[in-house]
Amino acid sequence: MEIKTLTLGNIAVNCYLLLSETAAVVIDPGFESEAALDFLKNAQNKERLIILTHAHYDHIGYALELSRQTDTKIAIGKFDNEALLNSYVNLAVMFHTELEPFLADLLLKDGDGFAVGDIEFKVIHTPGHTVGSVSLLVDNVLFSGDTLFKESIGRTDFLGGSFGEIEKSVKKLYTLPEDTIVMAGHGENTTIGYEKNYNPYIRG
């Protein structure tokens, strides 16, 4: 499997493109991206999925359009699905815009395993930044959304945020092997081992 990182929008969200022989997956298409569109258009013979780590505008803003243009289903953590309907809750309004309401096709729950072609995902519910945030594990790579960043964690001051919850979530992620690569929603990659030692907010 190949992973490509696109950094999109003025808030620099990381959108990840996962490609294998049989699968093409886009994680967090927050802003319009010709690269993400071409990626799915060129993969019409593969299994495809758009996965949203959580329902904040900068991670979901291009999902509906991308889904429509490439006939690709959308997945999100079940407790964030309804936020896709509300431009206040999903922060579109804070970004001075509105989002056409939509709902995901597939709802992810803690502990779920699912496959897109030959790429196998494990879902870890990691609330705290939002109620329905999920992190996704593929082999030794964790897509952590806005839960865990290099030397930081997600904000907990938005609706549904909770420091106590994100602390529990990050500690759950810290039980993964230390060499697990963390590909976060913003900023550089890191590893679980590095964050356990150097994350200034939550130590392992």
Ligand SMILES: [Zn+2]
């Ligand atoms: Zn967010």
